[in-house]
Amino acid sequence: MQTFSGVGVSPGRIIGTVRQMPKPISEPPAGEQLAAGTSAEDATAALKAASQAVHDELKARAAHATGDGKAVLEATALMAKDTMLIKGAAKLVARGTSSERAIWESGSSVSEMLHNLGGYMAERATDVLDVRARIVAELRGVPAPGIPASNTPFVLVAEDLAPADTATLDPNKVLALVTAGGGPQSHTAIIARSLGLPAVVAAVGVDELADGTEVFVDGAAGSVTSEPDASFRAAADAWAATASLLSEFTGTGTTADGHLVPLLANVGGGKDAAAAAKLGAQGVGLFRTEFCFLERDTEPSVEEQAAAYKSVFDAFPGKKVVLRTLDAGADKPLPFLTDSTEPNPALGVRGYRTDFTTPGVLDRQLEAIALAEKQSEADVWVMAPMISTAEEAARFAAMCADAGIKTPGVMVEVPSAALTAESILREVGFASLGTNDLTQYAMAADRQLGPLANLNTPWQPAVLRLVGLTVEGSRAEGNGKPVGVCGEAAADPALAVVLTGLGVNTLSMTARSLAAVAAVLKTVTLAEAQELAKLALSAPSATEARAWVREKLPVLEELGL
Amino acid sequence: MPERIATIASRSGLHARPAALFAEAAGDVGVEVTIAMQGEPADEALDASSILSLMTLGAAKGDVVVLRADGDGADAALDSLVKLLETDLDAE
Structure with a gap:
């Protein structure tokens, strides 16, 4: 028995056999000739x-x-x-x-x-x-690249997974995801949560496990154990029993004392939205519009965009759908918008900033949104990603007004936006915290890097403080403008309690996590959540913040979360 | 050399699924079949069993193409392939 420690990014306890993701195929050297003696x-x-x-x-x-x-x-x-x-x-x-x-x-x-x-x-x-x-x-004579084909379900072990790998990932064949690299905000983590698969990232050494090795994966604790004994089998069986309880959400997010915290879904398109509605989501807190643009060489037409947006709006008639305008750049390059030669793309022309260098695309997107809204019954809110200043917020609000969009807002992902939330919220109607990027920027730690996984967690007290400052900014502004969270942080049930305690109004997450978050949230009162938020803020490290809060929430251990 | 003309019936033209179905059928007829847009010289015709060639041909719905083949069974092969091209394969 050998145990590998990593970071748990999607809960679940299962036992399965390892299949290693083959290494990418290297390019045969230019000018390589036929071997001597081969005709x-x-x-x-x-x-x-x-x-x-x-x-x-x-x-x-x-x-x-x-x-x-x-x-x-x-x-x-x-x-x-x-x-x-x-x-x-x-x-x-x-x-x-x-x-x-x-x-x-x-x-x-x-x-x-x-x-x-x-x-x-x-x-x-x-x-x-x-x-x-x-x-x-x-x-x-080496294994084909990509996710291995297998007739029996397996635990997929890889260095890290790229977005392209996920297209071929069959959730019926993969029991869990384990990576040697990657961090809590990496694509592997996001994919695992959206598919509801247990996952552990940054588990150094797992790439040495032989194909066929039996392992126990604990996606909450962040551990992988080879040749598990009977006690691990019992834990996996117990999880199988509770997992079914965690798949139902009644449709109202609330604390034990009735403080309402609407639980919304993060979606990427019409199919996602319909699935989220089925899982009880109370609306959409983050509609990523990139899907309609990715892998395109040219900008889609206004009509094409409007049809794509309408497909999401139609899944939530009468409910709130918060749409994020195009967030290209950094890890999501688009040939017609972003410059792939930037030395530092995470700090480059990305998100709202692409409007500085390629004006027009955002105007046409807003036009398409307004068009789709007219043809649907959803309550459409629109926010810009990567806003850094009140001036940018004001300009975005003006663009929305010109397009006929009633509720403009901003993403708070850049620390400067959290620090100046009061003046920013004077310009727009709401703010939504994107905790993945907010963490990356507050900690100056690239989201995709395994060695920085410990820095890159929203449990960092500095990140929680920025969340608190954004809420305080809204209170100081005085008009009760909502502050939501739409990063992966909201999908962690313990963190969801802390965010509620910090005064966040809505939580938006991958729809698969709604039931688990709702189940934990309803076990605490608002006052208890506020105490836990204070406790987390006072912790000297992310590890202690998480451990202290989890210790006060025994329901997590009971549910295996 | 036997040849036939056919009008593309599939809504998406001769790419995606219709191209795959047609290329596979062309590869199974036992004779080499070429395809060209009507009016193009015969020596620039493409291999009809190559899905990549079909994609570069870029034939849209309503376009007229010429199929050519030689040898035993060429006529029967061409007839069956014309029928396939003149069916809306997207509808199936």
């Missing part, structure tokens, strides 16, 4: 055999998939043995290039050609690159 004919035959094998593997996977996923896999399977791709490579092999290098270069030129055609073709360009990497893996 071009043999190399071409090997290439064709590899492409056939990749085709067969993808085709077999397509047979088990459904809907869009099936269509994409079928098309990708055909690409693997496509004559354009293979003939291009065979020509290079005939001139003496190694088969790996030949397919690599042929894939590059086909992918570039599709990319240049734009539209739907450009979206398929990455599929060609995926196929190319699979053929190279087959030629080298």
Whole structure:
């Protein structure tokens, strides 16, 4: 038995077998030649055999998939043995290039050609690159890149997961996520919470676990234990029993004494919104509009945007939907908006700031929002990300007014916005704390870096103090303008209690966490939550803040959260 | 060389799912089939069983294409492929 300690980012206790995520396929060196003694004919035959094998593997996977996923896999399977791709490579092999290098270069030129055609073709360009990497893996005799295919569910262990990996992550096949790198705010953590999978990040050494090793994963405690004994089995069984209780939310967030804290959902599109409504969300606290823009070379039209926004509004008729305007830059680059050569993108032209360098995109987005609002019954609020000053808030409010949007607001993610919340809230109608970025900026610690995981937690007393200052700013402003939290912090039930105690009005989170947060919140009174907030603020470290608060909330241990 | 003309019926044109279905069918007929937009020279025709070629062809709904094939069974193969192109595959 061996235990690896990391940071628990999504609760749950399960036992399963390890499957390691294969390392990405490295590029075959430029100019690599056929090995001495290998004829071009043999190399071409090997290439064709590899492409056939990749085709067969993808085709077999397509047979088990459904809907869009099936269509994409079928098309990708055909690409693997496509004559354009293979003939291009065979020509290079005939001139003496190694088969790996030949397919690599042929894939590059086909992918570039599709990319240049734009539209739907450009979206398929990455599929060609995926196929190319699979053929190279087959030629080298190493596992194919991407999430391993398996007929039995497994614990996925990786260095870290990229957003692209998640598209192929099948929640029915993956029992838990464990990464050696990454932090509490990394993509792995966000994905795990949205899928309701137990997850541990920054668990150094787990990448050494052999495939097939049985492990116990505790996503609340942040531990991974190999070859677990009977006591761990009992813990996993107990979790299975309580997990079903934690899947229902009655639809009203409240403390034990009836102080109402509406529990809202973070969504990325119409499908998400419909799922969130089903899980009882009282509205949407963060509608990320990037989905409609990502992987696009050009800006979508106003009509196209409006249709996408309406699909979210329609899931919540008569309820609040807080939409965040385009938040491009840093980890979400967009070719028509952001400059990928910035030396320091997290501190660069991102979020609201892209309006300085590419004016017009935001105006058209606001126009699309107003158009969608007119055609729906949702109560639409609109906020700008990355606001740093009252001047920016005022300008954004004016832009909203011009577009006919009634309730403009700001995200509080930059510490300066928390510190000047009073003057900022004079300009707009509400504020919403984005705790992921607020933590990254307050602690000067990159969200994605595993070694900084301990700095990068919203339990840091400095971050909690910034939350408190934002609430105080709203009180000083005097018109009772709401302050919500829409970062991952709100999904942590213990932290949700602290945020309520700090005076936050609404909590918005991944819909999967609503039931757990509601279950814990209703066990404390507002006065108790305020005491716990004071306790957390007084702690000398994030670790102690978390430990002290959790100790006073025995319900967490009972529920395995 | 036997050839046929066909009008693309699928709503999304000859890409996405219709292209995959057509490329697969063209690869299964046993003879080499080429495809070109009507009016394009025959020596610039593309391999009809290549989904990547079909995507670069960029045929939209209503476009007219020319299919060509040679050898045993070419006529039957072309007839079956014309039928496929003239079916709205997006509707299925």
